[in-house]
Amino acid sequence: MDVNGSAAIISGGASGLGEATARELARAGATVVVADLNEERGKAVADEIGGVFARTDVSDDEQVQAAVDAAVATGKPLRVVVNSAGIGWAERTVNREGKPHSPASYRKVIEVNLIGTFNLMRIAAAAIAKTEPADADGQRGVVINTASVAALEGQIGQLAYSASKGGIVGMTVPAARDLSAIGVRVNTICPGIIDTPIYGFSANADEFKAKLVAPVVFPKRMGQAGEFAHLVRALIENDYMNAEVVRFDGGIRFQPK
Numbered sequence: 001m002d003v004n005g006s007a008a009i010i011s012g013g014a015s016g017l018g019e020a021t022a023r024e025l026a027r028a029g030a031t032v033v034v035a036d037l038n039e040e041r042g043k044a045v046a047d048e049i050g051g052v053f054a055r056t057d058v059s060d061d062e063q064v065q066a067a068v069d070a071a072v073a074t075g076k077p078l079r080v081v082v083n084s085a086g087i088g089w090a091e092r093t094v095n096r097e098g099k100p101h102s103p104a105s106y107r108k109v110i111e112v113n114l115i116g117t118f119n120l121m122r123i124a125a126a127a128i129a130k131t132e133p134a135d136a137d138g139q140r141g142v143v144i145n146t147a148s149v150a151a152l153e154g155q156i157g158q159l160a161y162s163a164s165k166g167g168i169v170g171m172t173v174p175a176a177r178d179l180s181a182i183g184v185r186v187n188t189i190c191p192g193i194i195d196t197p198i199y200g201f202s203a204n205a206d207e208f209k210a211k212l213v214a215p216v217v218f219p220k221r222m223g224q225a226g227e228f229a230h231l232v233r234a235l236i237e238n239d240y241m242n243a244e245v246v247r248f249d250g251g252i253r254f255q256p257k
């Protein structure tokens, strides 16, 4: 599907993978709604790419509805949904002091990463359903979700994060089946170690990133956000990619830690 002349909504579009995707899709001719909690960065990105910023907490149904309304209000048919908002979390099931994992932090990660993805996917798809088909196949749009290789091989302390991302992987096939009725494809990307602000900018962050990169097979480096955006665009543009979970990780297979 060609995104030129369409509206696209990108959660987490103010930073990292979402920001790179927002820029890529704008370059391809889409009008992008940057839906993010970060007002300052979100507005700056939206302004630079001729898009629209919608302050959105993806775990809040009403705010997600408002962001989708903003996409519809662009006057361009909404055809692309990219779920990239997400938070990391590290906590063991039982920590070294024998204390069990906090249920509040577990719920928070599930709410942002998993329910947030579900929210934008369902609410945006309802809006996409109201558009005219874009081609002879009856296609109306594409959803790209962002999980993680931690969905498949979570490391020590990734219980909550892996559960949230595993849920996104699990939703991929049923969502693609449900949304086939309205001509929408659904694919999920599982990134490995991609260089974004999610790791922070301290000296510790550099040390942490170097450790993470060690098991990458090739090329022996972190992935770049622009490479992720390129994959998103390829999955959108290739009409036969559907219900797929794609690893994007330089061949990494996580060890326990």
Ligand SMILES: NC(=O)c1ccc[n+]([C@@H]2O[C@H](COP(=O)([O-])OP(=O)(O)OC[C@H]3O[C@@H](n4cnc5c(N)ncnc54)[C@H](O)[C@@H]3O)[C@@H](O)[C@H]2O)c1
Pocket: 011, 012, 013, 014, 015, 016, 017, 018, 035, 036, 037, 038, 056, 057, 058, 059, 084, 085, 086, 087, 088, 112, 116, 146, 147, 148, 149, 190, 191, 192, 193, 194, 195, 196, 197, 198
């Ligand atoms: N960078 C990696 O190595 C990597 C690897 C695997 C998966 N991922 C996933 O990719 C996605 C993007 O990560 P990133 O590396 O670009 O991180 P990032 O921190 O650079 O960007 C995440 C964005 O999401 C926004 N956000 C957070 N909570 C939100 C909420 N409740 N509502 C709306 N927006 C919210 C943040 O404001 C931020 O702009 C995340 O889901 C992350 O889990 C990243």
